[in-house]
Amino acid sequence: MKILRIEKRFCTSCMEEHDVKVVEIEEENIFKGESITYPAEYFYCDNDDEYYAEDDMISRNGLSLRNAYRQKMGLLTTSQIVAIRGKYGVSQSDLCIILGWGEKTITRYEGFQVQDVAHDSILRKLDNDPEWFIYLLENSREKLQPASYDKYKEAGMYLVEKSQSMYLRNAIFSQYAPYFGKIELSGNTILSLDKVSDVVRYFSNSKSVKYLYKVKLMKMLWYADALSYKRYGHAITGLVYCALPMGAVPIAHRLLILLDEINCEESEIDDGTIYNFKPTENKTYPNLTEQEKDVLDTVITRFGFSTKNEIVNAMHNETAFTETAPRDIIQFKYAKALSLS
Numbered sequence: 604m605k606i607l608r609i610e611k612r613f614c615t616s617c618m619e620e621h622d623v624k625v626v627e628i629e630e631e632n633i634f635k636g637e638s639i640t641y642p643a644e645y646f647y648c649d650n651d652d653e654y655y656a657e658d659d660m661i662s663r664n665g666l667s668l669r670n671a672y673r674q675k676m677g678l679l680t681t682s683q684i685v686a687i688r689g690k691y692g693v694s695q696s697d698l699c700i701i702l703g704w705g706e707k708t709i710t711r712y713e714g715f716q717v718q719d720v721a722h723d724s725i726l727r728k729l730d731n732d733p734e735w736f737i738y739l740l741e742n743s744r745e746k747l748q749p750a751s752y753d754k755y756k757e758a759g760m761y762l763v764e765k766s767q768s769m770y771l772r773n774a775i776f777s778q779y780a781p782y783f784g785k786i787e788l789s790g791n792t793i794l795s796l797d798k799v800s801d802v803v804r805y806f807s808n809s810k811s812v813k814y815l816y817k818v819k820l821m822k823m824l825w826y827a828d829a830l831s832y833k834r835y836g837h838a839i840t841g842l843v844y845c846a847l848p849m850g851a852v853p854i855a856h857r858l859l860i861l862l863d864e865i866n867c868e869e870s871e872i873d874d875g876t877i878y879n880f881k882p883t884e885n886k887t888y889p890n891l892t893e894q895e896k897d898v899l900d901t902v903i904t905r906f907g908f909s910t911k912n913e914i915v916n917a918m919h920n921e922t923a924f925t926e927t928a929p930r931d932i933i934q935f936k937y938a939k940a941l942s943l944s
């Protein structure tokens with residue numbers, strides 16, 4: 604037995620007041636035909652060498668038995684069900700409305716009644732699929748209080764965005780997978796998408812940066828990483844750059860500009876899409892060090908007001924570009940010869 608705590612209380616075993624131990628013991632019981640082992644809580648009286656429980660303990664032990672059963676059968680436990688509901692901030696009765704279940708169903712599942720497998724799958728789907736939650740929410744809009752509907756919608760939309768952003772980040776990392784373990788290609792730095800978005804925002808929020816379109820931004824990112832490498836022996840972001848005709852472009856550039864923290868405006872013109880990087884509300888850069896901001900300031904001083912052609916020409920004169928075969932990865936060793944210092 605494990606002693607959880609000792610309480611001075613009136614002991615209903617020996618009928619005296621004394622220090623009573625609250626203990627946890629492993630109990631075994633049959634539940635729905637299954638033999639279940641689960642932790643149970645009891646008082647223990649030293650005087651009588653007796654275990655006993657009060658009503659609320661008996662109730663908790665009953666719940667512990669059921670949760671151990673749920674775990675054994677691969678079903679969600681009560682606290683997992685509470686957590687799924689909590690993600691969306693939905694009340695027990697409103698979740699029943701949204702799922703089209705009897706009004707006390709969730710209350711029971713968060714208590715003594717073990718959910719059936721079909722309902723368990725629905726709750727798991729809800730956990731992983733906020734878009735489906737929004738769909739169900741829309742279908743039950745009329746049956747909910749408007750204020751509750753608004754609140755649930757906001758929570759659901761937040762989770763949708765979060766899951767899309769996670770999907771995007773995974774997609775970027777998978778394009779970087781071939782370079783993991785070759786840290787010299789990313790300038791001795793492990794890829795940090797938080798740093799990437801901070802650097803992009805640092806540029807787009809600067810009053811000394813104009814005409815921040817995609818080609819220019821990609822060059823400024825490379826200059827920042829190369830300059831940091833030249834000064835300190837490591838890049839800032841961990842991006843890997845290719846030599847394209849207009850200069851350095853990071854791997855996964857199409858996805859990088861979609862990171863949510865970045866404010867990228869797309870517009871269509873005759874020969875393609877223009878991406879214009881705009882200031883963001885958030886003007887803090889928690890992932891950048893002062894040293895790194897100094898590097899960015901140097902890049903801004905040099906190229907902030909440059910046009911796309913000016914920065915592309917500058918790039919074309921860099922040893923890193925002239926020494927790299929078209930479409931090859933640009934090695935950071937050339938940063939020694941960088942035109943910035």
Ligand SMILES: [Zn+2]
Pocket residue numbers: 614615616617618619621648649650651
């Ligand atoms: Zn006692």
